[in-house]
Amino acid sequence: MEYLDFELPIKELEEQLEKCQVIGQESEVDVTATCIQINDKLIETKKNIYENLTAWQRVQLSRHPSRPYTLDHVRGLCGETFLELHGDRSFKDDKAMIGGLGKIGGQSFMIIGQQKGYNTKTRQYRNFGMANPEGYRKALRLMKMAEKFNIPVVTLIDTPGAYPGLEAEERGQGEAIARNIYEMVLLKVPIITIIVGEGASGGALGIGVGDRVYMLENTWYSVISPESCSSILWKSWEYKEKAAEALKLTSSDMKKQELVDDVIPEPLGGAHYDRETTFKTVEEYILKGYNELKVLSTEELIAQRMDKYTKMGEFKE
Structure with missing residues (x-):
């Protein structure tokens, strides 16, 4: 440990x-x-x-090397039923974005998420969980497939951001993320989104439009990481703790601002202290959300989703 x-x-x-x-x-x-x-x-x-815990300490816990990553959650939720699907049918298969079909509680889901690595070699293989445009296009392809066969979608977010490299921009990183956001708003099947680690910037939003959005207790969700915010505002990473507090990025802050629907409690010490309990709790929230959404017609589902996101950012003085 x-x-x-x-x-x-x-x-x-x-x-x-x-x-x-x-x-x-x-x-x-x-x-x-x-x-x-x-x-x-x-x-x-x-x-x-x-x-x-302070906001910065929760950020540290979300990055704990023993914390379960997306594939750990998938195995814990689906067991042997998960079938991974590959490729965006245009450029290549992005290893930072995984997706496929699996059963949770007897119900089939299309599960999509960012995957980090467990050590130096696998982190390089997974590009540290930072997807390229082909990753978001693969995610969209799988979501449209799920829509075709009326299968609900679960997205698991854990990324420090979309890959910012020159080649990613050349292949249309911004367009790929924007396209996903647009298409997810109009998707005709239920979408359940869970932040299981880091939820940074557009990299998270590219698979983050959900009818139900949940955050594990020790995760964060923000437009920018505390380190990057500190470097922009104070020209140094030394103020990352102050930036974390100012960004209001913790699960309780997000719930208070009504930007997520609920916070999934973790075992004492964090998800890595008791993985089985964590997976069981996540499964309960997924099935609870799905049972609330499956009774809605397609028109009601999309209307509620659009209403949910158009209300964000409204304030009364």
Whole structure:
């Protein structure tokens, strides 16, 4: 287990607990009471830390190397039923954007999402979860396929942004994202969107137009990352914590601003501490959202979706 800087008190207590248990196993000394005392202290420390996280600390948790990525969620939700589909039928298959058919709770879904890597080699292979235009065009192709066969869509967002390289711009990065947003608004099947990690900029919006938009508790959703915001406003990354607070990018901020529909709770310590519980909770929210949407006619579905997004940004003084 890797620990973030603010998790070091937890690391110390877990190491103490492990040593205490080893002493009890290797000797005749009864250390049960001591182990219970350390464990109680560990639980109390975890609650104090995770119930009072700053915006920047939640950003750090969303990037935790042990946090489940999109394919982890897909395997946890669909098991062996997931069939990955490839290619945009125009340029190539973008490895940063994955998609395919799978069953969740007995219901078929078209599942699309950004995939990061687990180590240096796979991060390069997946381009760090930053999709090129062909990735967004692949996503759109799969969504239109789902529409043709009346299959609901689930999108899982986890990206630091769309790939900003020259070749991506040459192939129409902005047009591809804009086209997806336009087409998703008019898609004739239910769309359920979940931010499972980072939700940055247009890279997230390219698959982020949903009838139901949920955020896992320790994720963020914003037009720009705290580091980039800091570098623009203060010409330095040193103010990233201040930028994170100002951007109001946490799940609770997004819910308060009515930009997402609900926040999916995570196990104490984050999704990586108990993956199975996380996957089960995500499944419950997906099925709950789908059951609310499947009773709507196509006209009602699109009308509600358009109304949902046209209301965003309205304020009363």
